Amino acid sequence: MSTAIEDKVEAASKASPYITVTFRVRRFNPEVSAEATWQDFEVEIDPKERVLDGLHKIKWDLDGSLTFRRSCAHGICGSDAMRINGRNRLACKTLIKDINPEKPITVEPIKGLTVLKDLVVDMEPFFQAYRDVMPFLITKGNEPTRERLQSAEDRERFDDTTKCILCAACTSSCPVFWNDGQYFGPAAIVNAHRFIFDSRDEAGEQRLEILNDKDGVWRCRTTFNCTDACPRGIEVTKAIQEVKRALITRRF
Amino acid sequence: MSAETTPATADDVSLYDVDNPAPVIEAPRKRTKKTPKSTRTNFELYGWLFMRLSGIVLVVLVLGHLLIQLVLDGGVTKIGFAFVAGRWASPFWQAWDLIMLWLAMLHGANGLRTVINDYAERANTRFWLKMLLYTATVFTVLLGTLVIFTFDPNIR
Numbered sequence: 001m002s003t004a005i006e007d008k009v010e011a012a013s014k015a016s017p018y019i020t021v022t023f024r025v026r027r028f029n030p031e032v033s034a035e036a037t038w039q040d041f042e043v044e045i046d047p048k049e050r051v052l053d054g055l056h057k058i059k060w061d062l063d064g065s066l067t068f069r070r071s072c073a074h075g076i077c078g079s080d081a082m083r084i085n086g087r088n089r090l091a092c093k094t095l096i097k098d099i100n101p102e103k104p105i106t107v108e109p110i111k112g113l114t115v116l117k118d119l120v121v122d123m124e125p126f127f128q129a130y131r132d133v134m135p136f137l138i139t140k141g142n143e144p145t146r147e148r149l150q151s152a153e154d155r156e157r158f159d160d161t162t163k164c165i166l167c168a169a170c171t172s173s174c175p176v177f178w179n180d181g182q183y184f185g186p187a188a189i190v191n192a193h194r195f196i197f198d199s200r201d202e203a204g205e206q207r208l209e210i211l212n213d214k215d216g217v218w219r220c221r222t223t224f225n226c227t228d229a230c231p232r233g234i235e236v237t238k239a240i241q242e243v244k245r246a247l248i249t250r251r252f
Numbered sequence: 253m254s255a256e257t258t259p260a261t262a263d264d265v266s267l268y269d270v271d272n273p274a275p276v277i278e279a280p281r282k283r284t285k286k287t288p289k290s291t292r293t294n295f296e297l298y299g300w301l302f303m304r305l306s307g308i309v310l311v312v313l314v315l316g317h318l319l320i321q322l323v324l325d326g327g328v329t330k331i332g333f334a335f336v337a338g339r340w341a342s343p344f345w346q347a348w349d350l351i352m353l354w355l356a357m358l359h360g361a362n363g364l365r366t367v368i369n370d371y372a373e374r375a376n377t378r379f380w381l382k383m384l385l386y387t388a389t390v391f392t393v394l395l396g397t398l399v400i401f402t403f404d405p406n407i408r
Contacts, residue, residue, distance in 0.1 A: 032266055034274035114278050122276075125283040132287070176370055181282035209292065218296035219369070247297055 017046040021096060022104040023054055025066065028115050036115065040104065047097035051084055051105065055091060068119035075231060078167030082119050083108040088169040088229040110172035112181065126168050129184045133192035133210055138203035154199040161194040161239050163232040170226035170236050182215045186226035186236045189217055193239040196246065208247055217243045280373040299362055306355045313352040337405035346400055353396045361389040 021043050028036035041058045052073055059066045071077040073092045080091040085099050085106055099105060113121040139148075164187065171177050171185035192211055196204040211217045217240055226236035268274045322328050339345040364385050372378040 030273035030276055031268055031270050032274075033268065112279050114276050114282070116276060125279065128283045128285060128287065132283075179280055179370055179373060181279050182287060210290065212294065212297055213290055213292075214296050215287075216296070218300045219366075221370075244300075248301065251294065251297065 017048070018044045019047055019101060021045050021047075021054060021101045023051075023058060024104040024106045025055075025058070025118070026106075026108040027066075027118055028109075029065070029117055038106075045096060047095070047101055049096055050092055051089075051094045051096065051099070051107065052080060052091040054096065054105070055107070066119075067117045076165060078165035078231075081110055081167040081169040081172070081231070083110055083172075088173045090167060090169070090231040093231055110168060112172045112174070112178040113168070121172075123168060125181050126171055126185065126187065127166075129171075129188040130166065130191060133184065133188045133207055134203065135191045135195065137195065137198070137201055138206070139200065140202050148200045150199055157199070158194050158197040160234050161190045161197075163234050164190050164194070165232060166191075167231060169229040169231055170234075173225040173229035175223060175225065176219050176221060180215075180219075183219045184211065184216055186220075186240060189220075189240050189243060190234060190236055193243055196243065204246075205250075208243070208250065211243055212247055217247065220244075303359060303362060306359045310352070310355055310359060313348065313355070317348075317352060337403075340400065340403050341405065350397065350400050353400070354393060357389055357393045357396075361385060 023041045023043060024038050025041065026036055027039045041062055043054050043057050043062070045054050045057065052070060055066065055068055055070075059068075068080065068082070068091075070080040070092065073080075075090055075093040078090070081088060082091055083089075083106075084091065084094055088110055091107070096105070107119065109115045109119045109121050113123065113126060115121050166187060168187060170190070171187045174183070174186055176183050177185045189211060192207045195201045196207050198204075220237070220240045222237055222241070224237050226240075227234075227238070230236050321331060340349075365382060368378060368381045368385065372381055
């Protein structure tokens with residue numbers, strides 16, 4: 001690299017890293033109005049920061065009434081899934097520079113769940129579907145006196161679906177779920193997959209039976225919205241199809 | 253959560269306040285604790301499989317049908333009562349048309365059923381749309397079958 005370019009880059013970075021970004025946030029406050037409205041906030045921010053940092057600046061400096069969920073702020077807890085520029089992402093894993101800060105950045109609550117205030121949605125139907133697939137180890141017989149061992153290959157079989165953080169980005173990106181909340185949704189199926197294909201678990205048959213029902217895996221239209229939305233890079237649609245295949249091979 | 257919306261009669265700036273919040277917009281058909289009423293049937297599995305298998309067969313049947321009717325032997329101009337009568341004299345073409353009728357109608361009906369399930373939100377709309385669909389399907393299938401089996405080439 002020539003020194004001239006390096007000098008230029010250095011000069012630019014020394015000047016000021018901050019740019020002005022417009023955040024267009026979907027606001028809803030049932031104590032004020034029944035309507036949700038867009039509100040623009042201008043924020044001075046380093047483009048290397050994240051959308052969550054922008055929301056923090058708004059909440060701390062501009063408008064304390066802005067409401068959103070976040071806990072760890074580092075992409076592990078899955079609290080801050082939201083619809084940023086029309087796509088479901090984690091606000092804490094989305095860098096400003098990656099989503100074209102020249103245009104206003106739209107921030108909305110995730111779809112298909114009841115909005116309670118601003119970006120906070122009622123997650124109860126989502127967790128109900130999660131509970132309904134029994135996401136815990138079920139075994140028969142006496143408890144062993146030591147760990148339940150498993151070979152590396154057996155662990156590899158369901159490795160992808162262990163990464164789920166239950167942020168609901170996949171389920172709330174699913175067009176079937178938008179219109180029919182009775183559908184289990186990708187996240188519940190991913191977490192069922194994690195136990196169905198676990199060699200130590202013995203209730204795979206029961207979980208398959210649950211997902212075989214009319215609101216189970218057969219409602220998946222393979223639009224791949226869930227795979228695109230997953231902030232952990234889980235191949236969600238593939239997991240759903242593997243459950244379908246398990247159901248078919250079990251029957252025939 | 254369950255807010256009784258009694259709009260203040262006074263023309264206030266805002267109709268809603270802390271004690272009287274606006275009703276939230278509920279998601280359609282949301283899942284509750286009472287949702288899982290397992291039917292324990294394989295209907296959806298068979299429906300899904302049927303769509304794949306009938307689709308493969310229909311590609312052959314429908315493309316073959318279109319080829320014969322519209323392309324080969326002078327194309328669409330040859331089609332008339334005599335042409336149909338001649339074809340249905342053979343049990344092979346009777347069977348072809350019968351299988352095509354049944355598979356296409358059931359394939360289409362099941363496809364529309366999933367479309368209704370995906371798009372109709374209210375229980376009543378779902379029910380009546382599906383009833384309409386099933387009635388139309390049964391009527392068309394029965395009428396078509398009747399015609400294929402009772403076709404009389406000497407009808408005046």
